Amino acid sequence: MRASEPNGGSAIFRRSTPAGVFRTTIRAAFAAMALPVLAVELPPPDRLESEAGVPAQTVEVVEPHTSSPGHELRVSxxxxxxxxxxxxxFGERWKAPGTxxxxxARDGYRSSTDSGRFLAAxxxxxxxxxxxxxxxxxNPSQHESDVALGPYYLIWDNLHDPVARAQGTYGWPYQVVRIDLATPADYAAARPQDADPAATEGFEHAKxxxxTCHRVAGIGGEKFPADLREISRPLGDEALKSWIIEPQKMRPGTAMPPLDALLPETExxxxxxxxxxxxxxxxxDITRP
Ligand code: HEC
Incomplete structure (x- = not known):
């Protein structure tokens, strides 16, 4: 509870408006859905449970950070x-196609998932x-041990869902403090200009x-928020590829993880x-008509 909040409520909702973002309370947000809620700063679990009215459950998963093929560690x-x-x-708007x-995360890491996945899995x-x-x-891939997962950690039913199993640790952000909804329009400035299918595919992969850590045109994570196009420019294609596939070789001990090591080399x-x-x-150029 933040004393400075109007009407004594808990400051957990942020609504994006064309004029910017402002904060409101969970009850006020439910009471007046006049403006769509697009971003939520998460309160502690007991408050989330009571204010949002969602019951906590116990779920068992294969912990992907500490499991490897043939060595499965299950955690509830x-x-x-x-x-x-x-x-x-968010109301029902999160289900809109393309959302x-x-x-x-607390450290600026940003993880996005197509909302359809939450309907399918x-x-x-x-x-x-x-x-x-x-x-x-x-988290061996980032050379970290005893990493705090709280306040929130997104987990998937990878015990029963092979698609979730194949994801490894992708889509399992931890230290989550905020949830936003994004639409394709939010990514406009980061899209490639040409209709080059390879560049468009590359954009989806880069996303x-x-x-998650870097940004392009102001869109993306804040863990290493330098503009990715800018920091890539001084590097030749070969060096850039090495950064992506084996950053350890480029800078031993770097905090940048290699591209998904579970994928086959050709992929x-x-x-x-x-x-x-x-x-x-x-x-x-988003200023073009
Ligand atoms: C988990 C966070 C994370 C992810 C994901 C990530 N990076 Fe990085 N990246 C970093 C960090 C941290 C550095 C700074 C590395 C250092 O100085 O040791 C960095 C540095 C770089 C650099 C600068 C190298 C230099 O010359 O200093 C490039 C280029 C780069 N990343 C490209 C990429 C690309 C392309 C991707 C996607 C395939 C990517 N990164 C994914 C965290 C990340």
């Missing part, structure tokens, strides 16, 4: 079902472990694999080439 978490939670936070659900916003052990995980090469094509393509 406590969390809120995502589909129900999204409807409580993305964007998770922001089961996901939960976890806030603790069911066995009461510390809510932490090791998944790079804009990683193809994705890296497409991303490079995108980064070298002329930028979209």
């Amino acid at each position: 978490y406590r969390g809120f079902g995502m589909a129900g939670l999204l409807s409580r936070l 993305e659900v964007v998770f922001f 089961s996901a939960w916003l976890a806030f603790g472990r069911a066995d009461g052990k510390p809510f932490t995980v090791d 998944n694999y790079c804009l 990683r090469n193809r994705i890296a080439d497409a991303i490079i094509r995108y980064l070298r393509a002329p930028a979209m």
